[in-house]
Amino acid sequence: MTTLSETVIQDRLKEAMRARASEEVMVLRDIVAAIKNLKIERLGAAAAKSELGEADVTQLIRREIKQREEALAFAEQGGRADLVEKNTREKRFLETFLPQALPREEIEASVARHHEAGATSIGALMAALKTEFGARLDGKVASEVVREFLRRREAS
Secondary structure (H helix, E strand, O other): OOOOOHHHHHHHHHHHHHOOOHHHHHHHHHHHHHHHHHHHHHHHHHHHHOOOOHHHHHHHHHHHHHHHHHHHHHHHHOOOHHHHHHHHHHHHHHHOOOOOOOOHHHHHHHHHHHHHOOOOOHHHHHHHHHHHHHHHOOHHHHHHHHHHHHHHHHHO
16 A cells, blocks of 8 residues: 555545545545644644655544544444444544554564663653554554563563
């Protein structure tokens, strides 16, 4: 897949509008709005001329997915099958934008490598992983791997 950028999102929005895929258009407009809000928050008036990086756009997509998961849980509690179905579709659609997840084994090997290089704390290891993998890194999985690795090291 190509790198995730504002341009990719805008192009996909245009395609969805041409195809009259209203649900996709709504989701993509949410993402475009979130991108604009983040740019304004970070850069102020100069926001319109700059473009966010892949890591920022990926983070926004993950945030939107998390919102869909929360809405899904509330809809299930409320017995709203229509909203459950809608949020599930939107979540699946958003997941198509995420870069392919790293295998857990690759993260574990990288953690061991960075630990041997001198990164011994959770923060240092997470920073090294983020630098190495960028937007492809799922923070939750990486955190679990790092904590597990450090527990094993302490037990040894």
